[in-house]
Amino acid sequence: MTERRSFVRAGEETRRAALIDATLDLIAEGGPQAATVRAIALRAGVTPGLIRHYFDTKEDLVAAAHETLMNGLTEASAAQLDELPDDPLARLAGFVGNAVSPPVTDPRGVALWAASMQLVPRDSAMRAVHEATYLGFRGRLEDMICEALHAAGRPTQSSRALAIAGNALLDGLWIEAGALPGHFAPGELKSIAINAFSRLLELELPEG
Amino acid sequence: MTERRSFVRAGEETRRAALIDATLDLIAEGGPQAATVRAIALRAGVTPGLIRHYFDTKEDLVAAAHETLMNGLTEASAAQLDELPDDPLARLAGFVGNAVSPPVTDPRGVALWAASMQLVPRDSAMRAVHEATYLGFRGRLEDMICEALHAAGRPTQSSRALAIAGNALLDGLWIEAGALPGHFAPGELKSIAINAFSRLLELELPEG
DNA sequence: TTGGTAATTGTGCAAGTGTATAATTACTGC
DNA sequence: GCAGTAATTATACACTTGCACAATTACCAA
Numbered sequence: 001m002t003e004r005r006s007f008v009r010a011g012e013e014t015r016r017a018a019l020i021d022a023t024l025d026l027i028a029e030g031g032p033q034a035a036t037v038r039a040i041a042l043r044a045g046v047t048p049g050l051i052r053h054y055f056d057t058k059e060d061l062v063a064a065a066h067e068t069l070m071n072g073l074t075e076a077s078a079a080q081l082d083e084l085p086d087d088p089l090a091r092l093a094g095f096v097g098n099a100v101s102p103p104v105t106d107p108r109g110v111a112l113w114a115a116s117m118q119l120v121p122r123d124s125a126m127r128a129v130h131e132a133t134y135l136g137f138r139g140r141l142e143d144m145i146c147e148a149l150h151a152a153g154r155p156t157q158s159s160r161a162l163a164i165a166g167n168a169l170l171d172g173l174w175i176e177a178g179a180l181p182g183h184f185a186p187g188e189l190k191s192i193a194i195n196a197f198s199r200l201l202e203l204e205l206p207e208g
Numbered sequence: 209m210t211e212r213r214s215f216v217r218a219g220e221e222t223r224r225a226a227l228i229d230a231t232l233d234l235i236a237e238g239g240p241q242a243a244t245v246r247a248i249a250l251r252a253g254v255t256p257g258l259i260r261h262y263f264d265t266k267e268d269l270v271a272a273a274h275e276t277l278m279n280g281l282t283e284a285s286a287a288q289l290d291e292l293p294d295d296p297l298a299r300l301a302g303f304v305g306n307a308v309s310p311p312v313t314d315p316r317g318v319a320l321w322a323a324s325m326q327l328v329p330r331d332s333a334m335r336a337v338h339e340a341t342y343l344g345f346r347g348r349l350e351d352m353i354c355e356a357l358h359a360a361g362r363p364t365q366s367s368r369a370l371a372i373a374g375n376a377l378l379d380g381l382w383i384e385a386g387a388l389p390g391h392f393a394p395g396e397l398k399s400i401a402i403n404a405f406s407r408l409l410e411l412e413l414p415e416g
Numbered sequence: 417t418t419g420g421t422a423a424t425t426g427t428g429c430a431a432g433t434g435t436a437t438a439a440t441t442a443c444t445g446c
Numbered sequence: 447g448c449a450g451t452a453a454t455t456a457t458a459c460a461c462t463t464g465c466a467c468a469a470t471t472a473c474c475a476a
Contacts, residue, residue, distance in 0.1 A: 031326040114325035165404040172376025
């Protein structure tokens with residue numbers, strides 16, 4: 001009578017990954033409210049009951065999802081460095097431009113970032129990851145700034161302040177691009193970012 | 209038998225303010241999930257039904273709460289500017305400095321802002337308020353930038369781009385101040401912000 | 417081929433959600 | 447004082463949520 005749906009046994013790693021992916025997708029699209037057990041299971045091509053088989057509770061699943069998200073972010077921003085040019089000025093300009101252009105600017109990313117941001121004050125593990133990610137990005141930026149200044153024969157003593165300001169500028173532009181899609185013409189933010197960096201460092205960065 | 213609880217009629221403004229305060233407190237403490245109609249009413253010393261009497265829907269209440277929060281931050285950034293000399297440069301510097309100093313920088317405010325960012329994708333009322341408050345702050349900043357440039361005898365045609373960049377810079381610094389309290393010395397962000405603006409506008413802003 | 421096992425499904429439930437609405441009550445103007 | 451009115455409460459409802467648990471079924475080993 002009531003025919004059960006057929007299924008395949010997929011093993012622990014596959015299923016956990018699928019559930020985590022579905023969770024991240026849903027949070028990115030509609031915020032945490034949208035990530036219900038039923039919606040997650042549906043998107044993962046699975047039945048709600050299975051979630052409980054791999055995660056003791058839904059909180060555990062969400063926590064695991066955030067962990068993989070953060071790990072992915074750090075890896076992604078590190079990988080992108082190799083493709084930049086060698087010339088310090090062009091390298092910095094490329095880095096800055098990438099940070100405020102697709103695919104880095106993406107409403108999904110901003111929504112996910114906001115969701116995890118909200119856990120930072122309450123969750124010490126989350127705070128540690130946030131700190132490490134932030135300082136890692138800022139450190140890379142500071143290195144590039146130093147190299148660019150050095151190549152132009154300029155002193156580098158205020159690089160910390162410049163990196164903090166530059167990082168804040170990129171963060172803000174990234175958020176605005178993600179939170180208000182359609183408010184900016186394509187390439188407008190990139191141009192704004194590079195021009196702003198040129199003035200911040202008093203250097204001529206190529207817009208490329 | 210069933211004795212109704214006694215109450216006092218408090219008038220529209222009082223009640224709306226109380227409900228909004230309760231909403232903000234709850235979201236700050238436990239995220240958007242914690243702000244249920246019952247919890248809000250309890251904290252506001254009121255019955256859940258009353259919410260519907262002052263707000264058509266719960267979404268409206270949350271959006272109104274976000275609006276008062278953001279407008280409060282904008283006003284706090286503009287506070288005490290009148291006491292400054294009537295100099296556009298000093299006014300802009302004061303505004304910039306305020307925006308990245310206590311009480312504007314505050315972990316609670318950042319947490320609330322992050323919480324509302326997760327509501328924006330699904331909640332249309334929230335999206336409208338977000339857009340309006342963002343453009344409101346940026347508009348004020350752009351006005352001040354224009355006045356400062358004009359006072360220095362400089363062209364103002366690129367004020368839009370400068371306002372976008374300046375706003376992003378302030379947003380980023382504000383977020384980091386709230387998310388990583390203790391990472392910056394008192395006054396460090398203010399100094400960084402004013403110096404960065406000086407370079408962005410190619411003007412000498414007083415650090416006050 | 418056949419059990420055995422664990423992955424997976426389906427159903428049900430108790431608690432919590434936002435909202436609608438009628439019943440009450442405090443205050444206002446006369 | 448006294449009606450009228452709007453603020454406030456109380457109750458009910460339809461719906462969603464996370465979770466528990468028994469029933470099933472795909473796969474594996476022998």
